[in-house]
Amino acid sequence: xxxxxxVGAADIPLAFESEALERRYEVLIEELRCLxxxxxxxxxxxxxxxxxxxxxxxxxxxxxxxDDEVRQFLVDRYGDFVLYDPPLKVSTIALWSAPAIMLLxxxxxxxxxxxxxxxxxxxxxxxxxxxxxxxxxxxx
Amino acid sequence: MVxxxxxxxGFILVVALLAVGLTKDPRHVPSPLIGKALPLFELTxxxxxxxxxxxxxxxxxxxxNVWASWCVACRTxxxxxxxxxxxxxxxxxxxxYKDNETNAKAWLAKHGDPYATSIFDxxxxxxxxxxxxxxxxxFVVDAHGIIRYKHIGPLSADTLKAEVLPLLxxxxxxP
Numbered sequence: 001x002x003x004x005x006x007v008g009a010a011d012i013p014l015a016f017e018s019e020a021l022e023r024r025y026e027v028l029i030e031e032l033r034c035l036x037x038x039x040x041x042x043x044x045x046x047x048x049x050x051x052x053x054x055x056x057x058x059x060x061x062x063x064x065x066x067d068d069e070v071r072q073f074l075v076d077r078y079g080d081f082v083l084y085d086p087p088l089k090v091s092t093i094a095l096w097s098a099p100a101i102m103l104l105x106x107x108x109x110x111x112x113x114x115x116x117x118x119x120x121x122x123x124x125x126x127x128x129x130x131x132x133x134x135x136x137x138x139x140x
Numbered sequence: 141m142v143x144x145x146x147x148x149x150g151f152i153l154v155v156a157l158l159a160v161g162l163t164k165d166p167r168h169v170p171s172p173l174i175g176k177a178l179p180l181f182e183l184t185x186x187x188x189x190x191x192x193x194x195x196x197x198x199x200x201x202x203x204x205n206v207w208a209s210w211c212v213a214c215r216t217x218x219x220x221x222x223x224x225x226x227x228x229x230x231x232x233x234x235x236x237y238k239d240n241e242t243n244a245k246a247w248l249a250k251h252g253d254p255y256a257t258s259i260f261d262x263x264x265x266x267x268x269x270x271x272x273x274x275x276x277x278x279f280v281v282d283a284h285g286i287i288r289y290k291h292i293g294p295l296s297a298d299t300l301k302a303e304v305l306p307l308l309x310x311x312x313x314x315p
């Protein structure tokens with residue numbers, strides 16, 4: 001495992017005409033997913049495909065394409081899967097709404113528990129009050 | 141009873157969700173290309189270096205199979221393709237992906253050539269436009285050049301029989 005890691009992202013140094021462009025490149029390859037090793041970004045992956053895709057991103061940026069154009073180009077070919085930050089649409093509603101639903105459920109549960117533990121002790125009716133008084137009298 | 145019913149139902153739901161998740165193949169990435177036309181390309185044929193374009197796919201449904209001589213997994217599905225082509229079950233166009241001519245030709249000579257023709261794509265340009273990431277990949281392209289199906293990884297006899305061949309048959313029946 002050590003060898004592929006060592007020859008990873010920095011395998012072939014890519015040239016940029018400006019630092020700003022290089023920074024955009026670095027941000028992009030962090031947020032794009034390598035499809036071969038699915039839990040790595042293009043920046044982390046040492047797979048051949050990731051190398052190709054990094055070169056592609058580099059080439060497109062040097063050609064003057066915008067970040068969105070680069071993202072769209074890859075999404076058109078590989079699908080939303082290539083983005084670590086998938087767009088909100090019908091197929092991703094469950095993904096995006098899950099945290100909010102979980103939070104809502106948690107609030108409901110906490111509220112229920114808080115309410116039930118907050119209940120005042122029940123008041124005694126006249127009969128019970130008399131028994132209580134008698135018991136107290138007996139104790140004294 | 142109600143006190144315990146809710147957590148138990150919740151627990152069962154979570155287990156069910158995780159169980160379904162485990163049966164899914166994370167490598168199965170839905171292709172955005174399904175239902176779209178084959179990307180335009182102009183490449184050469186491996187066999188005789190003559191030009192081939194997307195127009196080649198007009199007229200009847202075909203398989204487009206991405207292969208390479210360096211691709212180990214391709215050898216797994218190759219006998220299946222050779223057999224299907226011999227029995228005239230399907231017309232297969234190969235996409236020789238990121239390969240070199242000598243190795244590719246030697247590989248076909250050794251393992252058999254099921255391809256009506258192979259598109260020679262040494263730089264992977266068409267492969268990129270097709271979103272290829274796990275060779276072998278197999279596409280079903282209909283008579284109008286529209287991509288109707290994509291399979292990533294080696295085709296199994298079951299997949300071929302249960303998914304690919306029936307799809308081809310229904311495409312042949314389409315106007």
